[in-house]
Amino acid sequence: MSNQERLLVEPAGSVGCCEPLAREPLSAAQAVELAKVFKAMGDPVRLRLLSLIASHDGGEACVCDLTGVFDLTGPTISHHLKVLREAGLIAGERRGTWVYYRVLPDALRQVSAVVSLDEIRT
Amino acid sequence: MSNQERLLVEPAGSVGCCEPLAREPLSAAQAVELAKVFKAMGDPVRLRLLSLIASHDGGEACVCDLTGVFDLTGPTISHHLKVLREAGLIAGERRGTWVYYRVLPDALRQVSAVVSLDEIRT
Numbered sequence: 001m002s003n004q005e006r007l008l009v010e011p012a013g014s015v016g017c018c019e020p021l022a023r024e025p026l027s028a029a030q031a032v033e034l035a036k037v038f039k040a041m042g043d044p045v046r047l048r049l050l051s052l053i054a055s056h057d058g059g060e061a062c063v064c065d066l067t068g069v070f071d072l073t074g075p076t077i078s079h080h081l082k083v084l085r086e087a088g089l090i091a092g093e094r095r096g097t098w099v100y101y102r103v104l105p106d107a108l109r110q111v112s113a114v115v116s117l118d119e120i121r122t
Numbered sequence: 123m124s125n126q127e128r129l130l131v132e133p134a135g136s137v138g139c140c141e142p143l144a145r146e147p148l149s150a151a152q153a154v155e156l157a158k159v160f161k162a163m164g165d166p167v168r169l170r171l172l173s174l175i176a177s178h179d180g181g182e183a184c185v186c187d188l189t190g191v192f193d194l195t196g197p198t199i200s201h202h203l204k205v206l207r208e209a210g211l212i213a214g215e216r217r218g219t220w221v222y223y224r225v226l227p228d229a230l231r232q233v234s235a236v237v238s239l240d241e242i243r244t
Contacts, residue, residue: 021169022176022225025191031166031173039164044153047143047160051153054144069147103144108237115230115237 020116034114037107040087045070046080053090053101060102142238156236159229162209167192168202175212175223182224 018030026034041047052069053061067077081101084090088107092099140152148156163169174191175183189199203223206212210229214221 020176021173021230022181024173024177026170026173028166028170031169035164035166035169038160038169042157042161042164044150044157047153047157048148048150051143051146051148054142055146059144105239108143108239111237112234112239115233117227117230117234 018110018114021114022117026114034110037087037089037111040083040089041111043080043083045072045077046084049077049080050084050089050103054103060100062098062100064098066101140232140236143236144239148236156232159209159211159233162205162211163233165202165205167194167199168206171199171202172206172211172225176225182222184220184222186220188223 018026018034041050048069049066052066053059056065063077063081066081067074070077081090081092085092088104090101091104092101094100140148140156163172170191171188174188175181178187185199185203188203189196192199203212203214207214210226212223213226214223216222
């Protein structure tokens with residue numbers, strides 16, 4: 001399978017890597033995948049959405065719990081949720097009228113592994 | 123020390139927060155500061171630069187060690203290093219002809235704390 005095909009068939013946000021930054025240099029391919037997760041988190045609204053979802057009772061939040069927190073339109077919130085979803089950070093499930101979001105731990109686990117400080121020489 | 127030199131060696135971007143995402147929602151101000159760090163890491167070249175610096179012998183790398191790795195111009199590499207420096211992720215020190223960079227663990231520590239999975243309910 002070519003890298004191109006692999007990128008197409010793997011689920012969005014499946015990084016499948018990485019060693020701590022300080023252990024060995026990231027490959028170009030690993031860096032491309034991982035940068036998507038960091039980029040998705042590199043926005044204050046998306047970070048707050050992520051923390052609102054992660055810290056909500058039961059570990060999931062309805063869109064209706066999220067929109068009132070921000071002075072932003074529904075479509076703007078939906079756009080940010082889509083970016084988080086495409087980065088593999090959250091998943092949504094429609095139940096009745098609303099979509100409920102929950103944090104997917106795998107992408108956060110990748111971030112956590114990469115920034116592990118065990119081998120950072122200070 | 124000139125302002126120019128001071129900018130080169132002093133870390134910028136002190137986040138000074140945060141609780142794990144799943145413990146309590148980030149405040150707007152915390153999210154703004156933290157997003158700067160994630161945004162700086164949300165680029166494949168910058169992630170690779172960070173890992174090249176962190177994993178280099180002695181925990182520091184000369185600009186001369188970094189430029190040959192990428193098919194990018196010196197000014198482009200310098201721009202990416204500046205973004206990492208302004209986010210408080212690296213610090214540079216001029217010694218003779220070259221600037222040597224080292225990873226600052228505080229910003230990575232903030233990222234690590236925020237993505238801590240201990241309280242993520244899956």
